[in-house]
Amino acid sequence: MLTIRNLHKRFGQTVALDGVDCEVGAGATGLLGPNGAGKTTLLRILLGLLPASGEARVMGLDPFREPRAVRARIGYMPESECAIPGLFGVDAVAFLGRLAGMSRRDAFKRAHEVMYFVGLGEERYREASEYSTGMQQRLKLAAALVHDPELLMLDEPTNGLDPKGREEILTLLRELATEHKKHLLLSSHLLPDVEHVCTNVVMLRQGRIVRKGPITELTSGEKGTYEVKARGDLARLLAQLRGLGAEVGEGAPGEGAVLLVRAADTATIFRAAHEAGAQVRGLRAVRRTLENVFLDAVDGRPAATEARRAD
Amino acid sequence: MPIDIASYRRWEGRARPTPFSALAIATTMVRRRMRLRLVRWIVGGFTVVPCVFAMLAFYASLQGEGPIDRSTVDRLGLADVNMLGILNFLFDQMAGFFAMLFAALVAAPLIAEDRRAHALPLYFSRPIGHIEYIVGKAASAAFFLALLLVLPRVCMYLVEVGFSETDGTAMRQMPTFLASCATGAIGVVLVTSIGLGVSSLTERPTYAALTLLGVGVIMAGLSFHLALALGKPSLLALSPYACVQRIGMELMVIPEALRAEMNALSVMPIRAAWTGVSIWTALSLGVLVLRVRRVEVVT
Numbered sequence: 027m028l029t030i031r032n033l034h035k036r037f038g039q040t041v042a043l044d045g046v047d048c049e050v051g052a053g054a055t056g057l058l059g060p061n062g063a064g065k066t067t068l069l070r071i072l073l074g075l076l077p078a079s080g081e082a083r084v085m086g087l088d089p090f091r092e093p094r095a096v097r098a099r100i101g102y103m104p105e106s107e108c109a110i111p112g113l114f115g116v117d118a119v120a121f122l123g124r125l126a127g128m129s130r131r132d133a134f135k136r137a138h139e140v141m142y143f144v145g146l147g148e149e150r151y152r153e154a155s156e157y158s159t160g161m162q163q164r165l166k167l168a169a170a171l172v173h174d175p176e177l178l179m180l181d182e183p184t185n186g187l188d189p190k191g192r193e194e195i196l197t198l199l200r201e202l203a204t205e206h207k208k209h210l211l212l213s214s215h216l217l218p219d220v221e222h223v224c225t226n227v228v229m230l231r232q233g234r235i236v237r238k239g240p241i242t243e244l245t246s247g248e249k250g251t252y253e254v255k256a257r258g259d260l261a262r263l264l265a266q267l268r269g270l271g272a273e274v275g276e277g278a279p280g281e282g283a284v285l286l287v288r289a290a291d292t293a294t295i296f297r298a299a300h301e302a303g304a305q306v307r308g309l310r311a312v313r314r315t316l317e318n319v320f321l322d323a324v325d326g327r328p329a330a331t332e333a334r335r336a337d
Numbered sequence: 338m339p340i341d342i343a344s345y346r347r348w349e350g351r352a353r354p355t356p357f358s359a360l361a362i363a364t365t366m367v368r369r370r371m372r373l374r375l376v377r378w379i380v381g382g383f384t385v386v387p388c389v390f391a392m393l394a395f396y397a398s399l400q401g402e403g404p405i406d407r408s409t410v411d412r413l414g415l416a417d418v419n420m421l422g423i424l425n426f427l428f429d430q431m432a433g434f435f436a437m438l439f440a441a442l443v444a445a446p447l448i449a450e451d452r453r454a455h456a457l458p459l460y461f462s463r464p465i466g467h468i469e470y471i472v473g474k475a476a477s478a479a480f481f482l483a484l485l486l487v488l489p490r491v492c493m494y495l496v497e498v499g500f501s502e503t504d505g506t507a508m509r510q511m512p513t514f515l516a517s518c519a520t521g522a523i524g525v526v527l528v529t530s531i532g533l534g535v536s537s538l539t540e541r542p543t544y545a546a547l548t549l550l551g552v553g554v555i556m557a558g559l560s561f562h563l564a565l566a567l568g569k570p571s572l573l574a575l576s577p578y579a580c581v582q583r584i585g586m587e588l589m590v591i592p593e594a595l596r597a598e599m600n601a602l603s604v605m606p607i608r609a610a611w612t613g614v615s616i617w618t619a620l621s622l623g624v625l626v627l628r629v630r631r632v633e634v635v636t
Contacts, residue, residue: 075461094354094464102462108455112369124361125463127352136348143345155454169459174348206345 027052027177027209028072033080035067035233042067043078044233054203054210056220056241059230060324065213066105068230069179072211073097085176098127101170105181105213107162109154115161116141116150119168126173133172140168145194159186167195171202177209178202184219196222217316227316229323236323244319246311254285254295255308266298286312354464362465362473367480370443379439380484424493425517429585432486433578436528437553439485444478444532445549446542448629453540467629471533478529486528487521490514520585527577527618534621537628553578574613583610 028050035043043064059065070076072084074093082089089096110118116137123133141150144164149157154165163186170178183199184192200223202208214220220227221241229237237244256263260283267274272289289295292309299306370376451457460470494514498507531552536545553576560575573579587610 073462094466097462097464098352098354100462102458104455104458104462106455106458108457108459110456110459111450111454112372113365117365121361121365122459122463123352124365125358125460125465127355127358127464128350130361132348132350139344139346166459170462173352175352202345206347 027085028211029081029083030068030072031081033068033071033078033082035064035071035076035078041233043071046080046230046233046235048228048235048238050211050228051226052207052209053226054199054212054224056224056227057211057213057230058215058217058220058227058320058323060215062232063230064233065230066181069102069181069211069213073100073102073179098173099176101173101175101178103166103170103178103180103183105185107159107186109157109162109165111155113154114151115146115154115157115165115168118154118165119172122169123172128173136172136174137168140171143171144168144198160188160191163187163191163195167198175208177211180210180212180214182214182216183212184214184216192219199223217320221316229320231324237319241316245314245316250290251286251288251312252292252295253308253310253312254287254306255283256285256299256304256306258299258304259302260285260304263299263302263304266302267295270294270298272298284308352464358463358465359469359473359476362470363476363480366447366474366477370477370481376442376481379442380481425490425513425520425585428489428493429520429582432489432524433557433582434553436482436486436524436578437550439482440478440528440532441546441549443481444529445536445545447474447478448533448536448625449539449542449545452537453542467626471625471629475529475533478532479525482525482528483521486524487518490517490521493517516588517585520581520588523584523614524578524581527581527614530618530621530625531577534624534628537625571609574609577613577617580610580613580617584614 028048030046030048030050033043033046035041046064046068057065057068067076071078072082072089074089074096077090084096085099087096087099110121113121116134119141120130120133120137123136124130128136138147138150141147144167146161146164146168149161154162157165163183167180167183170180178199180199184195187195196219199210199212203210203223210223212220212223224241226240227238227244228235264274264285267287267289270289272287272294274285274287287295295309296306298304371380451460461467491514494510494517497510532549535548535552536542539545539548557576557579560573560579563575564570564572573583
């Protein structure tokens with residue numbers, strides 16, 4: 027869906043993007059990074075609004091050479107509160123549909139549909155500038171969807187929404203990605219939002235990509251690490267585990283303690299328990315949260331997988 | 338109202354970049370402005386109706402039954418001259434003021450309120466560029482200004498042709514009519530470009546409107562006094578709308594007596610007026626394009 031090669035962008039002396047290189051596949055992808063990391067700049071370059079050095083392809087199109095063709099296939103939801111002043115909600119959405127290249131008739135028909143879809147059906151004949159922040163977020167989403175784009179670029183889509191509204195929008199986005207096969211590029215500071223909707227993430231720091239990949243892979247950085255709750259001769263169990271090549275946390279565990287075991291697979295643990303005559307009462311794979319991964323990335327710590335490779 | 342997830346349907350069509358996006362912007366902006374009662378009132382009340390009444394009153398004066406004193410008509414030699422040209426000239430004197438006032442109402446807010454509402458990212462996330470955006474906005478402002486500066490001239494022409502008792506009036510008056518429309522069109526382009534140029538400088542529509550009025554009033558006063566003090570009528574070209582009036586005076590057939598009466602400063606060279614119009618228009622368009630490009634990039 028997106029191919030980016032060695033993308034550089036400067037604003038005067040400030041380096042906004044410093045050799046960004048990545049491929050983003052189909053599905054929902056989160057774009058994460060602290061303020062000033064270059065997320066919005068990257069989105070704007072992909073929309074063909076900013077010139078930059080390097081290469082980029084959006085659905086096979088070059089945003090530097092064919093920016094309009096790219097934008098016709100993208101639905102963009104800006105971060106800031108924005109509205110077309112003086113127009114009713116449905117008129118604003120239809121107007122933006124017409125600017126995307128729809129006929130007037132199609133644009134109005136579709137505007138009514140998407141207004142209902144985002145939950146603004148009853149409010150569509152109110153002036154857009156009178157909408158609350160949450161309603162404006164929904165209106166922006168409706169405007170991004172009106173021309174039924176293949177790719178949605180969403181910049182902080184849940185800003186200003188109450189918990190219920192946020193949950194609804196996230197469910198809707200997830201639905202769009204899974205049921206309607208839309209590609210999503212979701213830029214957000216809210217990690218739970220990204221986890222809720224996306225299957226992949228790209229993390230930016232100071233204009234560079236510091237992590238990328240499927241969320242499941244990034245959060246299972248400690249692959250093969252398990253919390254084991256066992257009963258029986260735990261000292262013998264530890265010895266058996268070590269004998270089978272597993273690593274076990276230091277210290278002699280007491281009755282009912284939880285052991286942190288790094289092993290090739292769970293079968294190794296069960297085999298050691300069997301041979302030690304111990305009973306495994308609980309076994310849980312240790313997963314890192316996306317927040318752990320994000321904080322590591324932002325602080326410049328190497329990824330767990332990289333650290334393990336270094337070991 | 339909750340989100341209706343099941344209601345999402347694919348759109349079978351395909352959105353493509355269109356060369357008519359400026360037209361979509363223009364028509365939407367015109368409809369939006371027409372929702373304002375004040376705009377409707379000015380369009381209806383200050384353009385066609387007064388001009389038609391003025392035309393009829395003037396005809397009546399020539400018959401000795403109208404509001405203009407018969408001796409004035411005779412002294413200025415109006416009974417024997419091209420009435421359409423004179424009316425257009427008089428119209429220019431009046432419309433100059435109203436054009437800036439109207440531009441403050443319909444042109445000044447166009448970009449300022451978009452900037453205030455942060456609407457530009459919404460526009461530029463669509464397959465349009467800053468030129469389409471500016472052309473669309475300019476066309477909507479030009480539509481209203483044309484109602485004020487061109488449509489009354491068309492009405493005056495039609496009234497004259499309709500009430501004329503002699504044959505061939507339509508063709509005889511055609512050059513004057515076209516010249517008057519050209520003058521109106523120059524005024525539309527000039528005032529639209531200044532209006533949008535000022536509008537692009539601020540996020541406050543009120544400030545833009547006041548600045549536009551200031552440009553009209555201050556430059557008119559300044560150029561008039563400078564022209565008087567220095568004895569150089571060409572300095573009138575500093576005033577945007579004075580330029581248009583001078584060009585109109587040259588384009589249309591104005592009797593010398595009336596010209597002298599109306600222009601105590603003597604006739605300004607038409608070249609100065611053209612230069613003034615060109616400079617004002619180029620300056621405004623330059624500001625407009627630079628500002629919108631910058632805002633487009635920053636947003």
